[in-house]
Amino acid sequence: MKKAKVLICSGLMLFFLGCSQEKSESEVNEEISDAMEEVENAMEEVEDAMEQVEDAMDEIELTLDEVPEIVRQAFEEAYSSIEEVEWEMEGEYFEAEFDMDGKEIGIYFTSEGIEIAKEVEIEMSELPQVILDALNDEYGEFDVDEVSKLNMKDEILFEIEFETEELEIEIKMDENGGLIEKRESKREREEDL
Secondary structure, three states, X not given: OHHHHHHHHHHHHHHHHHHHHHOOHHHHHHHHHHHHHHXXXXXXXXXXXXXXXXXXXXXXXXXHHHOOHHHHHHHHHHOOOOOOOEEEEEOOEEEEEEEEOOEEEEEEEOOOOOXXXXXXXXXXXXXXXXXHHHHHHHHOOOEEXXXXXXXXXXXXXXXXXXXXXXXXXXXXXXXXXXXXXXXXXEOOOHHHO
């Protein structure tokens, strides 16, 4: 990205210098500065668009027919009482999403039908205090969108999706408050839409 930015800026500078015979140096410098600002804004828009594409590719909704039989059977054997299920492909895993006892639950399976994780929606107050402290220290005020507990074979992780004034943030932390993964994107404001 930086190479592209440098090449674009260099090309603009040469163009404006070629036109500068009729303009003063300060006029040319101002035009170059304006052009560079426009390039930076365009690059930010491209980066935001790329993040949106990556996010969309992370979770792909599936019909029941698109879920391998072995995965469907594994789910039905373990969760036979669940009637309404939505399926997604999240990365390389199949996720069965459903509601139980007023909470959203996601069960993750490999393509071989092996259950590898269970994600349960929780309240912010159910997070370990060490995680709450880490979030408050790092972000101060924020609006929580979703909090979930991810039970995996060997560990428990917590996923928190929230917004600050400027950012939309999704983080995963272990139960000791250690940061596992962090994704940030600029927050879309209503006036931008």
